[in-house]
Amino acid sequence: MVKSYIRRAYSSFTAHVFDIPPRLMAFLFLLVLLVIPVAGLNPYYLSMMIYANVLAIFAASWDLLVGRTGQISLGHALFFGIGGYSTALLFKFFGLPTWVTIPIALLIGSSVAVLIGFPCLRVKGPYLALVTMAFPIILHSIVKWTPLSYIFEGEYGIRRLPAFFAFLPIRQQRIAEYYLTLILFFAAAVIIYKVANSKTGIVFVSILDDELASKACGINVTKYKLMSLIISGLFGTLAGCLQAHLLKVSNPSMFLLTWSFTPIIVTFLGGIGTIYGPLVGAYIYYILDKYFLAIQLPRLCKYFGVTLPGEFEYAKLLIFTLIVLVLVIKWPRGIARFTTDKLEDLEEARDLDERGPRIWKRYERKKK
């Protein structure tokens, strides 16, 4: 009896709580994000949220290129680094303000997308992945090791970049930065989502599914691939610019493989090919990595009286990898898509309930 009561309570709960259209759900998600700084969050968490916003933009741009167009890129760090370095160089040599350097950096980023598009989009599949991977590695060595590196200030990178809201006191600065990244995050998400679901987006998916068949439909495949690469590169560059100005430094580590693989992990966590998946995935990534593993786990260990050895820092990555592995195996289509699938199932069940014949219900009741 208790069991049936619980079940009924649960089903009425799901019926009422999950009875939200996706659009409203996105709106609520944004609303929660909007009030977070007002709720008086710890500045550390707030800055993590800021970086989560930046990562969400970056991962969504990767998802458009790979999840929707099928052009596997393992070198998205290229755009990240280009963004960081172009805004930093423009500041260093011309002393331009931030609101001028970032648009110029975006232009540079999209021209780089065009430039690498011509050699990259001739190759397919694993070869494309390898070619794209090469570019950030080349640039990493250029800015770090070669004689040219004095322009880029070598290993330390270009430091003392201006903050976005330098005129505000430090605490308000964080909050202002949070809102800035949130607005850009939302704008980028809407633009990428709209592009991915437009008629052009349909062509992108057709290239992912079957390139030959879309050629046979009269589609200039190279043009559309390039278009996807440019849009993706643009938002990747934006993320790089934001990261550089938030950290106030753009250093060679922006070209590292880590920055190529983080968006991949994030996208797979959230659900590849959904665009909204990586947005959710970025938050999950930061909660896992920076909150659970960096704060809660040591606290838990302390509580149980376990002393962590100094090597734990390295083990953290292992634990993180294991958690990600479990999540990806459990929900191979991503957490966000898993949720939407559940919602759709509920909707369908409710539709059947409403439209289905009464007799069927009576029959169900009798069976019990």
Added chain:
Amino acid sequence: MHLLEVENLTKRFGGLTAVKNVSFHIDEGEMVGIIGPNGAGKTTLFNLISGFLEPDSGTVKFEGENITGLAPHKIVNKGIARTFQIVRPFRHLPVIANVMVALKSPRGARKIEWLKTMERKAADLLEDVGISELALEPAENVGHGTLKRLEMAKALATEPDLLMLDEPFGGLNPLETDFLTKSIMRMHLDEPSRGILIVEHKLYALMKIIQRVIVLHQGEKIAEGKPEEIAKNKTVIEVYMGKGM
């Protein structure tokens, strides 16, 4: 001037000559079939005409213009559409979006008339091939017969002057074959100036609808003529049935 003129087309794959000096032509409004045993080079010939392969020698002329070695999408936009022997749907997309991809091409977009949206046009095309009730179903969920018709709708979306069908009846049951035969006939009546080139194995279905047959064997054209003549042709019978029939 012929609609399509193929002259001395040759294609080699290593030591194998898949298509050897094939020449033929198609006039406006003609329905021509290409038949031949397995490995005769029919599909290779298709790929050569539609630009998916580049010929070693020879020329393909369409409406008097040399289109040899042009990129496939350019050829489609000149007015030659093709279907594939093995269906190639866009599996992640709904059926109607599959057609909209073709409508997004320059030629497809040009043919959308005033006040007719792309969706409307795509729905009309699906209606024409008889699968409009499955329009919103993802292409990975629909059956093979539907996909065959979807291929046709995709090809028709660019409103080609020459339609090339690569084994349209392959893998279909007699009922579906009959339906498709009828819709090809109707297509022909709707647009009488459109040339249609069909590669097919099922001779029974094919011979009823075409006006002229080209027979290929080991890459060479061995016969050409009206279906009734070809059915009695000695060499053709020899190729299909073996000697001594």
